[in-house]
Amino acid sequence: MLAVELQGIWKRFPGVIANSNINLKVEQGSVHAIVGENGAGKSTLMKILYGMQRADEGTISVNGKIVEFDSPSDSIEVGIGMVHQHFMLADNFTVLENVVLGSEPTKAGSIDFAAAKSRISEISDSYGLEIDADALVGDLGVGDRQRVEILKVLYRGARILILDEPTAVLVPHEVDELFEALRGLKSEGITVIFISHKLDEVLQIADEITVIRRGTTVATLNQKTQTVTAEQLAELMVGSELPTPETRGSTVTEQVVLLVSELTSVNSDGKAEISDLSFKIHAGEILGIAGVEGNGQSELVEAIMGTRAATGSIWINDQDASKLGTRKRRELGVAYIPEDRSRLALLLDAPLWENRILGHQTQAPNAKGIRLTPKLTKMDTKRIIQEFDVRTPGIDVLASALSGGNQQKFIVGREMSGNPILLIASHPTRGVDVGAQAAIWDELRAAREKGLAVLLISADLDELIGMSDSIKVILRGKFVADADPATVTPQQLGNAMTGALKAAN
Amino acid sequence: MTAVLSILKSGASRKVKFLALFIAVLATLSLVRMWADVLDLTSRGTISAALGLAVPIGLAGLGGLWAERAGVVNIGLEGMMILGTFGAGWLGWQYGPWAGLLGAILFGLLGGGIFALATVTFGVDQIIAGTAINILGLGFAQFFAKIAFSKAPGGGPTQSPSISALPTFTFDRLSDPLVSLHGKGYFIISELAGLISGVFFRLSILTVFSAGLFAATAFILWRTPFGLRLRSVGENPHAADSLGVNVYLYKYIGVLTSGVMAALGGAFLAIAASGVYREGQTGGRGFIGLATMIFGNWRPGGTAIGAGLFGYIDALRLRDANGTAMRAIVLLGALALIVLAILAIRKKRYQVVFGLGITAAVLISWFLLTTALPREVALVAPYLATLLVLAFASQRLRPPAADGIPYRKGESK
Numbered sequence A: 001m002l003a004v005e006l007q008g009i010w011k012r013f014p015g016v017i018a019n020s021n022i023n024l025k026v027e028q029g030s031v032h033a034i035v036g037e038n039g040a041g042k043s044t045l046m047k048i049l050y051g052m053q054r055a056d057e058g059t060i061s062v063n064g065k066i067v068e069f070d071s072p073s074d075s076i077e078v079g080i081g082m083v084h085q086h087f088m089l090a091d092n093f094t095v096l097e098n099v100v101l102g103s104e105p106t107k108a109g110s111i112d113f114a115a116a117k118s119r120i121s122e123i124s125d126s127y128g129l130e131i132d133a134d135a136l137v138g139d140l141g142v143g144d145r146q147r148v149e150i151l152k153v154l155y156r157g158a159r160i161l162i163l164d165e166p167t168a169v170l171v172p173h174e175v176d177e178l179f180e181a182l183r184g185l186k187s188e189g190i191t192v193i194f195i196s197h198k199l200d201e202v203l204q205i206a207d208e209i210t211v212i213r214r215g216t217t218v219a220t221l222n223q224k225t226q227t228v229t230a231e232q233l234a235e236l237m238v239g240s241e242l243p244t245p246e247t248r249g250s251t252v253t254e255q256v257v258l259l260v261s262e263l264t265s266v267n268s269d270g271k272a273e274i275s276d277l278s279f280k281i282h283a284g285e286i287l288g289i290a291g292v293e294g295n296g297q298s299e300l301v302e303a304i305m306g307t308r309a310a311t312g313s314i315w316i317n318d319q320d321a322s323k324l325g326t327r328k329r330r331e332l333g334v335a336y337i338p339e340d341r342s343r344l345a346l347l348l349d350a351p352l353w354e355n356r357i358l359g360h361q362t363q364a365p366n367a368k369g370i371r372l373t374p375k376l377t378k379m380d381t382k383r384i385i386q387e388f389d390v391r392t393p394g395i396d397v398l399a400s401a402l403s404g405g406n407q408q409k410f411i412v413g414r415e416m417s418g419n420p421i422l423l424i425a426s427h428p429t430r431g432v433d434v435g436a437q438a439a440i441w442d443e444l445r446a447a448r449e450k451g452l453a454v455l456l457i458s459a460d461l462d463e464l465i466g467m468s469d470s471i472k473v474i475l476r477g478k479f480v481a482d483a484d485p486a487t488v489t490p491q492q493l494g495n496a497m498t499g500a501l502k503a504a505n
Numbered sequence B: 001m002t003a004v005l006s007i008l009k010s011g012a013s014r015k016v017k018f019l020a021l022f023i024a025v026l027a028t029l030s031l032v033r034m035w036a037d038v039l040d041l042t043s044r045g046t047i048s049a050a051l052g053l054a055v056p057i058g059l060a061g062l063g064g065l066w067a068e069r070a071g072v073v074n075i076g077l078e079g080m081m082i083l084g085t086f087g088a089g090w091l092g093w094q095y096g097p098w099a100g101l102l103g104a105i106l107f108g109l110l111g112g113g114i115f116a117l118a119t120v121t122f123g124v125d126q127i128i129a130g131t132a133i134n135i136l137g138l139g140f141a142q143f144f145a146k147i148a149f150s151k152a153p154g155g156g157p158t159q160s161p162s163i164s165a166l167p168t169f170t171f172d173r174l175s176d177p178l179v180s181l182h183g184k185g186y187f188i189i190s191e192l193a194g195l196i197s198g199v200f201f202r203l204s205i206l207t208v209f210s211a212g213l214f215a216a217t218a219f220i221l222w223r224t225p226f227g228l229r230l231r232s233v234g235e236n237p238h239a240a241d242s243l244g245v246n247v248y249l250y251k252y253i254g255v256l257t258s259g260v261m262a263a264l265g266g267a268f269l270a271i272a273a274s275g276v277y278r279e280g281q282t283g284g285r286g287f288i289g290l291a292t293m294i295f296g297n298w299r300p301g302g303t304a305i306g307a308g309l310f311g312y313i314d315a316l317r318l319r320d321a322n323g324t325a326m327r328a329i330v331l332l333g334a335l336a337l338i339v340l341a342i343l344a345i346r347k348k349r350y351q352v353v354f355g356l357g358i359t360a361a362v363l364i365s366w367f368l369l370t371t372a373l374p375r376e377v378a379l380v381a382p383y384l385a386t387l388l389v390l391a392f393a394s395q396r397l398r399p400p401a402a403d404g405i406p407y408r409k410g411e412s413k
């Protein structure tokens, strides 16, 4: 029995063909993974299946019947639910409000909050989701938000679950928990369609795997009847070998580029988000910060960039930067890849070349004196697009039209321009396909050899261990352990991050 | 005072907190009344006038709330209010006050409809569209008033013939004894007496109706599926869309309701407050309404309190022939600043404490060195109060997250 069958799906955007002749069959009660490089058209295809976008051509069948969706409410009706690549949550709403929105239980015309609550706790208990229904979503970390999204879908009684890159933001044990939940769903006969760039995860959870390349389905592999390897998938996706994050030899020098001492930042409730953090990074050194999200990483980065008030001192290249504003700090040669790209790194409604200026508005090639120099900016934007293989129809399209991974590649390209001396990178390869991952890692390695100092924050522990020259573990805003990347395993690091072990080595 | 603060900080129920705050306000008023020796501060006349002045402002604020909860910033409230005054005057003088109300509603729908078409359907910048509505509403009313009222008996190019009055309630048996109780000048008791007698003195049915609108808004927007969906459109329209909520429809409903509320505010001015349509009658109340909504943190209760505050200061100013009551307000303002300063001390925000302290000190010395406030100062007092309140409250405000951002379907973010 097929839960979903897509036949001959086409979708065109101005200047791009996102889907061309897609054919896909998904068995009921199975986990079906979809892999493909950035911009291959995975999210677009899922949005079509979920009724958020209309296909130009092609048919969709659900449980053997041909359907047409005008809006998500149509697809919700036949039992499809989707967890989007970017969270679709209202921060000012409680978990409960987010979950029931659109299908609220009522009693005498008003929302039956009690019934909703018991339903939510019932679902979250039976799948081990553990969420406080009254918490404000804005206060939750990413792992929790992810679970709220899944809860939303299950609450609507979905039998077919679409998960668009659900693990991109999770740490290993959260991924394990998610997979545990997915297996539970599968055993109840629920179908899961799962998108990920992490091939080992795909191999771990999927029954079948479909590869999409440049908008078309190129192969479907069945893990029950054949052995599938990550190399094979990578080959099919991008036609290249699987990259590994690894730096060879130490390039660490004596010159201190970033010197942070006793950095403390207090939030509006008087609670310390980070307390007494001291460390230094030398030229040519990559310092990795390991930690479960929400343990002060964001605050540390913001304090260094000057977007959050903090006490303590920050010296960049022997200059006291503690009192400098963000622009002045950037002019000292600090590059910044923020964790939330759509909020902090891009103007989604502005063309790509204008986004090239962002954060570098006083520096060449964007400005000369008080004047902007759009011509040079545009030329340089073209260079970034080429060098970093950003898949886009041009430099005049709005940033929002790029796929998630291509946005990320563009940001990395922008920040690596102009020979920075220090790079603050939060999850630089999040949501990026294996090919682009390799390119970003290469870029980091090359810059490191030339003396770039890097503060690397990543939820991908392989990346962290592979790239870093040294690792510090952060827990509740304090450094709790140091780890040696040469010897530590992801498991040990994971334990240290959750406070299960005192030290990782 | 600190006792009240600790109650507010504690986990006591909302009712208890509200009661504590209420008593604290009464006590402060009482102290100020005694110190400044101004009995009129809480007299029946003042309270009654304050209520009458608060209603149109509050309705405008409520209108702003409906639009902004659906994610549309409505600075066209003033224009929609003007349309409401005209609608009320036009149908009101011919067919009576109830028809006047209907006229206001229709013209409110017209203003809201144009605004929704521009901002929701065509995605025009909301500030520009709102400004256009203000200009349009004014011009429209002036033009048609000339046509409709010039030849009417008792009317003129800028004024309609009078509209017959709507019923008002006076509970003399309750009100009169309370007035004499107020006159005795007991601590707190007199304030309470003045308050109650003022509320039940010549209470317009429109005022009751408006209070009902506030309660209904609170219930509808926060308790019903419809309200949750409308608010979700103002918080994250993409999320709402992904759950099958028709974003455009809810934005339309929000903006149309906004127009009706603002127009009803205008109708109150024309029907209950003066009995005629008159050019320039709204006098910027639409904008003040917007300010009260922000002051009220985009919530009906807060908006009502904000409107009450404005109405109160305005009423005092109007009734204050020699400037003594306004002088008392200076003292009241200083006390309020001191409370804010205490709060800031607890939060360890010493720069703010410093600023508040200085301002309070200036106000108190002003109070001590004068016996009356110049009229000019009294005139700007409500606006000064707005500025002060907004300046100090702005950090705690939580507007809808997608407020003011045009929504276009299908644009993935």
Ligand SMILES: Nc1ncnc2c1ncn2[C@@H]1O[C@H](COP(=O)(O)OP(=O)(O)OP(=O)(O)O)[C@@H](O)[C@H]1O
Residues within 6 Å of the ligand: A013, A014, A016, A017, A018, A036, A037, A038, A039, A040, A041, A042, A043, A044, A045, A085, A391, A392, A400, A401, A402, A403, A404, A405, A406, A431, A433, B410, B411, B412
């Ligand atoms: N609303 C849109 N307007 C214009 N182009 C779009 C739009 N949405 C997607 N595209 C384009 O369609 C292509 C496919 O995008 P899609 O988001 O489906 O990729 P993806 O496979 O999910 O990539 P990623 O792994 O990076 O998330 C991309 O080239 C993208 O730029």
Ligand SMILES: [Mg+2]
Residues within 6 Å of the ligand: A042, A043, A044, A085, A164, A403, A404
């Ligand atoms: Mg995608």
